[in-house]
Amino acid sequence: xxxxxxxxxxxxxxxxxxxxxxxxxxxxxxxxxxxxxxxxxxxxxxxxxxxxxxxxxxxxxxxxxxxxxxxxxxxxxxxxxxxxxxxxxxxxxxxxxxxxxxxxxxxxxxxxxxxxxxxxxxxxxxxxxxxxxxxxxxxxxxxxxxxxxxxxxxxxxxxxxxxxxxxxxxxxxxxxxxxxxxxxxxxxxxxxxxxxxxxxxxxxxxxxxxx
Amino acid sequence: xxxxxxxxxxxxxxxxxxxxxxxxxxxxxxxxxxxxxxxxxxxxxxxxxxxxxxxxxxxxxxxxxxxxxxxxxxxxxxxxxxxxxxxxxxxxxxxxxxxxxxxxxxxxxxxxxxxxxxxxxxxxxxxxxxxxxxxxxxxxxxxxxxxxxxxxxxxxxxxxxxxxxxxxxxxxxxxxxxxxxxxxxxxxxxxxxxxxxxxxxxxxxxxxxxxxxxxxxxxxxxxxxxxxxxxxxxxxxxxxxx
Numbered sequence: 001x002x003x004x005x006x007x008x009x010x011x012x013x014x015x016x017x018x019x020x021x022x023x024x025x026x027x028x029x030x031x032x033x034x035x036x037x038x039x040x041x042x043x044x045x046x047x048x049x050x051x052x053x054x055x056x057x058x059x060x061x062x063x064x065x066x067x068x069x070x071x072x073x074x075x076x077x078x079x080x081x082x083x084x085x086x087x088x089x090x091x092x093x094x095x096x097x098x099x100x101x102x103x104x105x106x107x108x109x110x111x112x113x114x115x116x117x118x119x120x121x122x123x124x125x126x127x128x129x130x131x132x133x134x135x136x137x138x139x140x141x142x143x144x145x146x147x148x149x150x151x152x153x154x155x156x157x158x159x160x161x162x163x164x165x166x167x168x169x170x171x172x173x174x175x176x177x178x179x180x181x182x183x184x185x186x187x188x189x190x191x192x193x194x195x196x197x198x199x200x201x202x203x204x205x206x207x208x209x210x211x
Numbered sequence: 212x213x214x215x216x217x218x219x220x221x222x223x224x225x226x227x228x229x230x231x232x233x234x235x236x237x238x239x240x241x242x243x244x245x246x247x248x249x250x251x252x253x254x255x256x257x258x259x260x261x262x263x264x265x266x267x268x269x270x271x272x273x274x275x276x277x278x279x280x281x282x283x284x285x286x287x288x289x290x291x292x293x294x295x296x297x298x299x300x301x302x303x304x305x306x307x308x309x310x311x312x313x314x315x316x317x318x319x320x321x322x323x324x325x326x327x328x329x330x331x332x333x334x335x336x337x338x339x340x341x342x343x344x345x346x347x348x349x350x351x352x353x354x355x356x357x358x359x360x361x362x363x364x365x366x367x368x369x370x371x372x373x374x375x376x377x378x379x380x381x382x383x384x385x386x387x388x389x390x391x392x393x394x395x396x397x398x399x400x401x402x403x404x405x406x407x408x409x410x411x412x413x414x415x416x417x418x419x420x421x422x423x424x425x426x427x428x429x430x431x432x433x434x435x436x437x438x439x440x441x442x443x444x445x446x447x448x449x450x451x452x453x
Binding site for chain 1 (some may be wrong): 250251258279280281300301313314319320322346354358361362365366369370373376377442444448
């Protein structure tokens, strides 16, 4: 049976076929689904994030690693659900209204799933009402907003205000991220958290749902 | 007045035109469009370097041919000479002639890709200054060569998917389009990507007011020696900090 350590390597190398094959074999050999996530997938994505920060990996490499991780998660996810494993949190994620950029948001969504979250990804150009509907429908406890333009950053404030107006602000934590977003901006608009990178986003998300 | 203009090369034709008409003497310096791809902090450092190279006492003001540009101008500090920056999110607002017009058009036209003379002739990856955009301008063949058939094809699809998410290409016309080649090129790009195409009349009056020395508070931020320009996170776009 392929050594499960090969799973970590396959994710780092962006080899989705090996990732899927090793995951299948590990499950068949009795490795617990949760152990696959926490023991191999999460450390693998942490390493990928580290390589991106030191400019060894670029967006293409990140995308390939996320693809490999997703291949493994596709096998593990139903098993986790069947075992009644509770997600660490439920997060609704999307790029805000007017903004079509989604590569970064997609990476964060993958990392959050690897980090144990149930992720409801609304895509890009998402109006405040859609965030609210999805949060309510999925009993989400976290909302993650992404924007890549200073022009669309105002939609983050509009979205937070909409949650307030709908009487739902207390029910969710709201975090923001994206290249032009800063901690200062997050504070100014009343967000609960800010993720400076995809890796940092997962740590922030975990802290917010634990609070 | 003797003025120094440090501008992004994407505004080359429009800035040269404005400076040629100005009653003032303007010295021009253009910085690479690639700074846009560096991300806020790295771009800010490069623009600051250019400001810092300006000799003391030579100019009454340093004009900046930029907008906030993804925070690329956030933190810019005036040394001995005051800095003048338009209250614009980016060059598209400048070419449209007002931030209100840009905001209204942007909101009414989601999924729009903007072009101008500079974006067409200087916007492509001529100079790879950063790792942030590696992969975005590559062909399918290049991706397959680098990553193999399966991963290469997947990456090409992912990195060009934005093309199906945009719906329109808007070319901002300023009357500086030499013989129609820019319009033709923009129209062809729209067709290739399955986008609709619009020719929008631009308005160079805002740029012209900058090089004419007409710096109304509502349109420009002026930072005196020692002051910093910062993102204001409101409709005025930028502010001055001590």
